[in-house]
Amino acid sequence: MTLLPQRFHNRFFDLIDILRWKFIKHLKNYVSDESFQQRLNSFILQQLNLTLAHDLKHYLTPERQHQTQEKLEPLLERWLTSNSLSENVSTFIDSRIDTVICSGKSLKQLLPAEIIDTILNQLEDELPALLQQLATNLNDPRMRKELEKKARGGIESFIDSVEGLSAIITALFDMEKIYSRLPEFMDKAALELATWLEGEKVRSEISTAMRERINNWLDQPLANYLEKVSYEKIINIKRFISTRVITFIRSNNCRQLVVEWLNKGIDTIKDRPLSELLNEAGGEDCAAKLAEQITTKAVQITQSPQLQQTVEAELEQKVNFWINERPLGNLASRLPSDAREELYHALFEQLLELLNKEVPPLVDSLDIRRIVEDKVNSLDILKVEELLMGIMKEQFKYINIFGALLGMLIGMLNIFLLR
Template sequence: MSFPPVDYIPYLTYATPPLVGAFIGYLTNKIAIRMLFRPLKPWYVFGCRVPMTPGVIPSQRERLADNMGEVVGDHLLTSIEIGKALQEEKFQQHLLNVIAERVGAILHADLPPLPELIPDKFSIYRDLGIKSLKQQLRDNINKFILSPAFAEKVQDAIDGRVEHLLDRKVEEVFGVNGREATYCFIETSMKKMFASNTMADWLNGFIRQQVYEALQQEKSLGQLLPKSLMVFIEESIRKQTPNLLKKLAAILQEPEVRDSIVRGACGGVENFIVSLGPMAPMVQNFISMEVVDQKIREYLDEKEEDISNWLSSEDLQLKVGAILAERFANFASTPLVAIINVEDVETVDDFCSHFARQLTLILQGSEVQSALLTMIRENIEIHLENGEIRIGTALTDLLGPEGVDSARNWIRIESVSLLRAPETLKTIGNMIDTLADTLLAKPVGKLSNLLPSDVRKEIYISIQKLTSNMLAIEVPGLVASLDIKSIVADKINSLDLLRLERLLLSIMEEQFKYINLFGALLGFLIGCLNLIFLQMH
């Protein structure tokens, strides 16, 4: 079965207006959008510029750039908006991470000595800076040392140390060995002093002066000598008596002394016989001097041990010592005028010289010096309470309160003067240079080794807060100084037109497509209305 041919002419009559209208609407919109960007340059025909050339955007490029810059600078990227963005937690966390990464890299780096961190091209400035730093350190330290504040601090420190020292016991500072060394020094000094000719001359002159004054004032030897020395001499006499008697026993055993005793005894017997007068010849016939000499020698030989024991007996030693001490006391209490003829100057000089020599010999004796040192040592130890006394108390007893205060004040003044002396300041300056050179030559190393992790974290946070606060304060000024409006305008003006076209098309391509379709739809509707209008007529 076949269909009859279809006549499309009537259909085309009705379809053509809407389709043409749709095509025209789509095409005009397409051309209009295209004319926003094209042509890029003006067209000229017979020297006259073709209207609508170049396109809207190329021709209004500067106005577009200015408007976009104004929108961005005055409405989009304002200092307020940027400040708010900087306070966002996301930005703050990113800032903290960046700071931790950058600062951490520095802290974990194995840094060389500080001068090596400065490039060689700045070596002159580096050397000048180091030299200036040293000089400033020296000047500031010297200025501080010469200031009243330094003197006050040093004096306060010295007062504190002196008080601490004075409050300590003698035993804590000067132990037994220390005090023994002092006593040995005193002993050595005493020996040198007593053995010197200067001491003998001084003692001779002193005794001579004292003797003349005593003769004029009718004083005794006991009044001239110190009481302690008188007691010491009496004790020395008592202590030396046993040695004296032992020496006497030894002397009696010597042949020469024995002969002298025998001769003395025989002489006594002869004198006794002579004193008998007429009976002397008769007695001489009965007594032979040779027999007397022999009997005396035999007696001495027989009683030698008994005599030695008797001289060594404690009872005899005490009695002899007491007698000698008493004799010395009586002699010392007798006015010198009664002993020495004042009118005989030569006799007085001889007495003074003899007394000075004898006293010097006594003082130069090792036993006397040992006794003196023992006496000095025992008295000092008694006074020091065997080291249990406070140093402050001992010095107060020795120097008196005013003497201790004077000594303390002297130490304070001299200490400050010593620290301010030119030599000290020069030494301190040299020390500063040496320490600075040593520190600068030492590798810095890893700063992280010196800083625990918690400290490093606090450093990062502190830098982050500092940076954030600084940005919050400085952003308005920075934004104003940046002139974002001009930057955006200049950037848009500097863009290539094709690139600007691609940029705008990439943003509005979807919208342009719908504009084209809307133009086609609008043309289609206009064509339909036109068709209806024609049919009505």
């Protein structure tokens, strides 16, 4: 704006407003044209189809994946350790436990069938080792001593429980001899029991009985197991589960596990096109429908009054900044050398054409001879003489010198002729 004189500023601003208004008007007409909408719709749809045709690794390169992981880990850590997440997890666990208890469902209904089968199969696999451990424990000295003590106590309790039997047995048998035979009996019984436990039939029967017992236990509603449990203990159970879950969530292992899951998940799908992933997640033709919806929405946005108002306000702001606030600087430095030369020649030709066109009529319209004559006549005679002498003084000097030389030559010629 500093390039223009102050008196032209208002005119210049009016011109800018008119140009901006005409530009916006033509832009609205162009955007509202049906052919433009069709071209825009085809262009956006084509670009979206090209984008969806690429696989995930086309956009998520190893470098970008590494950068994303570096940015994700701090965010994931803040989220996993946030108090809001802990409160939400605690609330969810409390609500979920209450729902499960009040539902009247059994553990078999609550637990997935795969987990139940896994537990039962694992118990069956561990059953031979458990039976073997039981047989081994029977030969343990401490266990043998405890069993002998229990057997002796059982015999004495049985004899004492029958009135009059104690006196008869004491009279007929030497109880110390019987008790001394207990270790031998225990050895024989332990050997027979170990042999019996190692039998395939016994193990199969034990396994079947164990399965039936566990299935009966799993068929019981969960509320039945908690009927005799106090409310305070249930609260403590909830608090314990919530604390353990929140502690795990806040641990580094959980964060690393989540990152590993994300990386493994990305590795399994990064070689597949985005359209295929969308179709798999949202059903058949999901990618095509999504592209059409995005295209339609984008075209609708170009026709919205909000976008037109935003463009108009942004254009006004930019024009105001470029004209009134942004320094122009040295104009020559912003123009290429060839453009400067062309501008110089164009300005020179325009100036020359203007002079050739305007000066002759201007000169013709002025009577310079009359103007000079009137000006001279209006001057004082002495002033005119002074002006003439000022102009012709130099010429008079040469005339005097020439006259002196000419007079000297004429005098010398007369003297020569008179002789």
